[in-house]
Each structure stands twice: as C-alpha cells, then as structure tokens.
Amino acid sequence: MSPTISIMRLPRVKDERDSFTIDLAAKHRDLRLHALQTEPSSFASSYQEESQWDLGRTIAKLNNPQTVHWMAVRTVEITAESSSGDSSLLLSAPWVGFIALLGPVASDSQGSGKISAKIDPLVQMQISGMSSGFTRVDKPITEYPDTASSALEFHIGAVFTHQSARQIGIGRALIDAALGEAQSQTRRAGVSAFECTIHVDKGNDSATRLYGKAGFTVVREETYAQQVTSPDTGVVRTVERVALLMELRQEVS
Numbered sequence: 107m108s109p110t111i112s113i114m115r116l117p118r119v120k121d122e123r124d125s126f127t128i129d130l131a132a133k134h135r136d137l138r139l140h141a142l143q144t145e146p147s148s149f150a151s152s153y154q155e156e157s158q159w160d161l162g163r164t165i166a167k168l169n170n171p172q173t174v175h176w177m178a179v180r181t182v183e184i185t186a187e188s189s190s191g192d193s194s195l196l197l198s199a200p201w202v203g204f205i206a207l208l209g210p211v212a213s214d215s216q217g218s219g220k221i222s223a224k225i226d227p228l229v230q231m232q233i234s235g236m237s238s239g240f241t242r243v244d245k246p247i248t249e250y251p252d253t254a255s256s257a258l259e260f261h262i263g264a265v266f267t268h269q270s271a272r273q274i275g276i277g278r279a280l281i282d283a284a285l286g287e288a289q290s291q292t293r294r295a296g297v298s299a300f301e302c303t304i305h306v307d308k309g310n311d312s313a314t315r316l317y318g319k320a321g322f323t324v325v326r327e328e329t330y331a332q333q334v335t336s337p338d339t340g341v342v343r344t345v346e347r348v349a350l351l352m353e354l355r356q357e358v359s
C-alpha cells in the first residue's frame with residue numbers, strides 16, 4: 107500500500123446543515139458522481155439519476171445508521187484505519203476511493219428468534235440509498251438460502267478506487283476496513299460469525315479478483331434490469347445486467 111494513503115471512516119454528520127456537513131457531503135457526492143460517470147457498469151445506480159439529487163440525499167445516506175462509509179484519503183503517513191477524529195484532514199486531503207458497509211440486517215421481523223433473516227442485498231442497497239433504477243429479474247428474496255447457523259449479515263456496496271491510484275492496494279485496504287468493522291460488530295453482539303455479500307458485474311475481472319483474494323466466493327449469478335436514461339435524448343430504456351453474488355463467512359472468536 108502506498109505510504110500516502112489512509113483509510114478513514116466517515117463520521118456521522120449532523121442533520122442540520124452546518125458547513126462541515128455540507129462540505130463533507132459535497133465531497134462525497136463529487137467522488138461518487140465521478141465513479142458513476144467513469145465506471146457506469148460497475149454500480150447499481152447511475153450518474154444520470156444521482157446527478158439530479160440534492161445534497162440532502164447524500165447527507166441522509168451518510169447518516170443512515172445501518173451504513174458505515176470509509177474513504178481512501180491521500181495523506182502523508184500510512185495507517186490501516188484512522189479514526190474519524192481528524193475532520194479537517196478529511197476535508198482538506200484528496201479522496202481517491204470509497205466503500206460502504208451495510209448492515210447488520212435487523213432481527214427477523216417474524217420473531218422467529220433468529221439473529222437475522224437473509225435479506226436481498228439489492229433491497230439493502232436501495233434502503234441505504236446506494237442503488238436506484240434497478241429491479242431484480244430473477245430470484246425473489248424468499249429464494250435466498252437461510253443462514254446455516256447464527257451469523258450477522260452484512261453487504262458491501264460501492265467499492266471504488268480512483269483511476270489515478272489503482273493497483274497499489276487501496277481496494278484491498280477498503281475491504282479490510284469494512285470486514286474489520288463487521289467483525290467488531292459481530293463480536294460486540296456476542297455472535298460467533300458474520301456473513302458478508304457483495305455484487306459484482308459478470309466480466310468485472312479486477313473487482314472479482316479483488317474480492318476473491320479477500321476471501322469471497324461466488325454463490326450464483328443474478329440478473330437485474332436497469333433503467334438507463336440517454337443523456338442526449340432523455341429516452342429511457344431497460345438494460346439487463348448479470349451480476350455475481352459473492353459471499354464470505356468468517357467465524358469470530
């Protein structure tokens with residue numbers, strides 16, 4: 107990993123629109139839009155749609171209590187994961203990557219006593235504001251396999267490394283930060299294991315390799331319908347995308 111990159115967890119911003127909140131949300135939105143614009147086939151959302159959103163939606167996304175966001179920040183010294191304390195550094199240093207961890211999934215609403223019920227990761231993404239304009243073509247939620255034994259369930263959404271900083275370990279460091287948080291939350295909850303899913307478009311070999319190296323394995327292929335609006339004509343068409351659902355299970359001692 108480059109000695110000038112830190113992985114920094116974003117603090118919860120305030121709901122009221124103080125200048126730190128606005129600047130942080132605007133910076134997040136800028137990198138997110140850059141990612142959507144330059145890598146349109148890598149995300150379950152689109153530049154056309156999100157560029158229309160006001161900043162309040164980004165603030166709400168950053169404040170979602172079931173989501174943790176990290177940024178890869180160009181700094182002067184290496185740290186695996188800095189605390190969220192250094193707010194001024196977050197705003198002043200350039201951001202070159204991001205990741206979001208969604209979950210854990212809330213207790214089963216049926217009251218079955220299970221720790222969690224497997225929930226469709228696409229639904230999790232939509233609830234968290236990380237996905238829009240997508241619908242599942244196959245596999246309704248009820249077909250998701252139940253967990254073999256008690257485990258907290260997380261989903262990783264929106265992994266991105268800026269084009270200027272790829273293949274120096276940032277993607278892996280972002281994944282490690284997210285999995286470290288999943289592990290801590292699982293331990294705090296007194297649960298013995300967690301499971302984490304991630305979607306990657308079939309054919310996105312660099313991301314598939316990254317997740318494979320981090321311990322994820324392919325569970326199955328899934329098909330999604332995406333509403334795509336032409337930036338020139340405004341015409342909306344439906345595009346089918348095939349994604350791999352990858353999963354990792356980790357025991358927590």
Ligand SMILES: CC(C)(COP(=O)(O)OP(=O)(O)OC[C@H]1O[C@@H](n2cnc3c(N)ncnc32)[C@H](O)[C@@H]1OP(=O)(O)O)[C@@H](O)C(=O)NCCC(=O)NCCS
Nearest residue numbers: 148265266267272273274275276277278306312313315316
């Ligand atoms: C996929 C992506 C996040 C990888 O980020 P990165 O910071 O370059 O990844 P890292 O440097 O940490 O690489 C970690 C591992 O991923 C794999 N990898 C990363 N880029 C790769 C590439 N271009 N080709 C092949 N393998 C690649 C390698 O296995 C690498 O480990 P190794 O160098 O020991 O072999 C980045 O290319 C990206 O943002 N792509 C566009 C957005 C995207 O596809 N996001 C994923 C959506 S599911």
